Amino acid sequence: MSIDGGGVPHREGRTLMLLPxxxxxxxxxxxxxxxxxxxxxxxxxxxxxxxxxxxxxxxEGMLGDGxxxxxxxxxxxGLRARRWLNELSSERSSRISATMVDLDGSALxxxxxxxxxxxxxxxxxxxxxxxxxLRVAVLSSGRHWVDxxxxxxxxxxxxxxxxxxxxxxxxxxxxxDTAALTGSSRTAxxxxxxxxxxxxxxxxxxxxxxxxxxxxxxxxxxxxxxVPLVSVWDSHHLxxxxxxLKGVSAANELEDNIGWRVxxxxxxxxxxxxxxxxxxxxxxxxxxxxxxLPLEFPLDRSDPRVSGPLWVGPTGDKxxxxxxTEERALESCGPEFTIDDPLGWDERRFEAERRKVIRSVxxxxxxxxxxxxxxxxxxxxxxxxxxxxxxxxxxxxxxxxREAGHPAGVSSYGRPSFRTGAPWESIVEAAMSIQPPM
Numbered sequence: 001m002s003i004d005g006g007g008v009p010h011r012e013g014r015t016l017m018l019l020p021x022x023x024x025x026x027x028x029x030x031x032x033x034x035x036x037x038x039x040x041x042x043x044x045x046x047x048x049x050x051x052x053x054x055x056x057x058x059x060e061g062m063l064g065d066g067x068x069x070x071x072x073x074x075x076x077x078g079l080r081a082r083r084w085l086n087e088l089s090s091e092r093s094s095r096i097s098a099t100m101v102d103l104d105g106s107a108l109x110x111x112x113x114x115x116x117x118x119x120x121x122x123x124x125x126x127x128x129x130x131x132x133x134l135r136v137a138v139l140s141s142g143r144h145w146v147d148x149x150x151x152x153x154x155x156x157x158x159x160x161x162x163x164x165x166x167x168x169x170x171x172x173x174x175x176x177d178t179a180a181l182t183g184s185s186r187t188a189x190x191x192x193x194x195x196x197x198x199x200x201x202x203x204x205x206x207x208x209x210x211x212x213x214x215x216x217x218x219x220x221x222x223x224x225x226x227v228p229l230v231s232v233w234d235s236h237h238l239x240x241x242x243x244x245l246k247g248v249s250a251a252n253e254l255e256d257n258i259g260w261r262v263x264x265x266x267x268x269x270x271x272x273x274x275x276x277x278x279x280x281x282x283x284x285x286x287x288x289x290x291x292x293l294p295l296e297f298p299l300d301r302s303d304p305r306v307s308g309p310l311w312v313g314p315t316g317d318k319x320x321x322x323x324x325t326e327e328r329a330l331e332s333c334g335p336e337f338t339i340d341d342p343l344g345w346d347e348r349r350f351e352a353e354r355r356k357v358i359r360s361v362x363x364x365x366x367x368x369x370x371x372x373x374x375x376x377x378x379x380x381x382x383x384x385x386x387x388x389x390x391x392x393x394x395x396x397x398x399x400x401x402r403e404a405g406h407p408a409g410v411s412s413y414g415r416p417s418f419r420t421g422a423p424w425e426s427i428v429e430a431a432m433s434i435q436p437p438m
Contacts, residue, residue, distance in 0.1 A: 007113065009343050012044050013051070013333040013357060015086045016118035016342065017079055018110060039077040042235050043149070043174075045360030047080050048333050049324065050147065050172060051087045052361070053230060053241055055332060056323040057170050058092050062243055063144040064168065068096050070145035071164075073134040073157065075100035078111025078127075080147060085125040086118075087332050093124030100129045101137045135160040144169040153177040154211075155192050158218050165224065165244045172241040173215065181207030181238055183307070197307045198263055201378040201415055202290065204233040205315070206261055211240050212311035213258045225250035230324070230364070231315040233414040240315070260293045260308035272297055278312055280374045280423050288375070288424040289385050314372045321368030324361040333357045363412040370409040373421035380416065386428065388435050394418045400430040 007018035019039055054070075057063050072081035081098040088096070102108050108129040115127055130137045134157050138146065143164045148154050154173045161171060175181060180188035182204055183197030190196060193214050197206045208231045216226050227243040259278070262269055270291050273279035278292040292312040293299065299306055334357045337350040383391035394410045398418050401408035406422035420427060 007110070009117075010039075011335060011343055011345070011353065012041075012079060013048055013083055013087055013353070014121070014335045015079065015083045017077060017082070017114040018117055019077070020110060039079065043237070044356060045234055046149075046174065046232070046237070046239055047083050048329060048357055048360040049230065049232065049364075050080055050241075051083050051333055052324050052329060053170070053172070053320060054084055054145065055088055055092060055328075056320050057145075057229075057243075058088075058095070060319065062168055062170060064166070066095070068144045069141060069166070070096055070098045071138060071143050071147065072098060072100045073138065073146060073148050073161070074150050075102045075111060075129075076104075076107050076149075078108070078114065078129070080149070081127060082111070082115060082120075083333075085127060086120040086122070088122075088124070090122035090124045093120060093122055096125040098125060098127050099137070100127065101132065101134050102129075103131065103133065105131050138164045142166045145171075147172045149174040151176060153180070153192050155214070158215055159221075162215075162218050162222050162224060162244065165246075167246045169244050170229065170241065171215075171226075171244055172239065173211065174237050174239045175207075175211060176237045178204070178207065178236065178238060181210060183207075195307070195309055196301070197310075198261075198304065200263060201381050202261070202376065203307075204238060204414060205376055206307040206310055208233065208238050208240055208315060209261070209310035209312070210308070211238065212242065212315065213309050215240070215242070216254055216257065216311065219244060220251040220254045223248050223251050225254070227317065228311070228313070228315050229317045229320040232364075232412065241320075243317075255295050257311055257313040258309050259295045259312040260297065260299055260306055261290055261310060261312075262293055262299070263290055263305040263307075265291045265293075265305075269293060269297075278374070280421055282423045283425060286425055286428055288427075289377070289381060290375075292374075316368065316371040318368045318371055321364050321371060324364040324368075326358045326361060326365075329357050329361045330354060363410050366409045367412050367419060368409075370407050370419040370421060373407060373419045375420050375422070375424075375427065376411060376413060376417060377420070377427065378413075378415045378417045382427075382431055386431060388431065390435075391416070392431050392434050396434050397427075397430050400434055401426065404430065 078100045085093045144166045179185040183199040195210045230241045273291040276294045334354045379391040398408040408420035411417040
């Protein structure tokens with residue numbers, strides 16, 4: 001169907017758009033490769049979190065006081081930029097000058113048609129489009145916000161995007177080359193990211209940490225440093241969002257946040273991890289499942305227990321993550337039922353969309369309290385490690401650890417898991433205490 005033919009109206013969050021066909025016809029990243037459909041419903045949660053992070057960054061002064069120059073690179077449907085303008089308050093969105101970039105002229109035509117047909121409800125901000133290569137377009141001016149959401153690896157776009165960043169800004173990067181980043185395609189992982197990842201239950205977390213380590217090295221080449229804000233494994237993709245700051249001194253401290261993750265570490269390795277501040281102090285009578293080690297620790301890189309080099313610091317920021325509450329998500333992005341809805345949605349359809357908005361931030365705010373903790377533990381792994389049979393409920397073990405005075409929270413990671421700063425022996429004690437009787 002041509003744009004002149006009207007297209008099919010659709011809603012995501014609070015924002016309406018026109019599509020050449022129904023979104024149900026395409027699910028997952030393969031749609032981008034086909035060249036036929038360029039709206040991916042599987043990224044709806046990512047776009048919701050982007051709106052909330054944009055709101056937090058503006059409120060915290062990360063983007064300066066004036067006009068915020070934002071770029072939605074590889075924009076496809078243009079929905080991410082349009083949601084920024086439509087779902088942020090008028091006071092916030094009026095500061096945004098957003099640019100959509102894509103090589104597909106037809107995609108941009110549909111994005112522009114959507115913007116004309118369904119302009120921002122608050123009337124704020126400006127939106128323009130650029131047909132061309134993101135790597136060229138991004139350098140046309142300084143940027144406070146850059147979003148990179150490619151089909152496949154983001155590596156080809158990072159260097160030019162990093163050069164374009166203002167003195168203080170935010171970059172969000174998605175990667176759908178998860179087979180590489182999680183260690184299944186070892187040669188692709190080494191070729192693109194210069195790392196290796198153990199294929200275990202934490203491989204997606206390791207993949208996000210490899211991304212952060214890679215991007216921090218790119219930033220350092222341009223006298224910049226990064227501060228992770230939110231890192232999420234969602235369905236088919238990994239996504240990291242981070243603040244970019246200009247300054248030589250912070251860039252020189254690059255290696256402080258890069259190191260290794262080791263499965264089934266030795267006593268010597270655990271002691272080194274504790275000594276470097278990467279692991280909670282412990283009597284190490286029982287060795288943990290994993291630990292982080294600094295980059296300079298002498299390791300055999302071919303050891304199958306080892307993942308890295310990767311980011312060993314926190315993968316998120318307490319303030320940014322704590323702002324992603326269900327209440328705030330609904331306030332910004334949840335659609336409100338109206339009888340004269342242009343799509344003809346009934347109350348049940350609206351409620352389903354509101355539930356999608358809520359799911360996109362599940363556990364993120366709670367996890368913010370322990371994002372700097374030493375341990376991310378998948379409960380299936382814990383049960384297998386301890387030989388206890390059925391895995392404990394993440395919620396129950398978190399409650400037990402909190403009662404004992406230890407910081408703990410259910411994780412937003414894509415497998416049932418929790419984060420805690422408790423010593424390993426306390427984790428074992430808590431897990432054993434809630435096991436059902438044999």
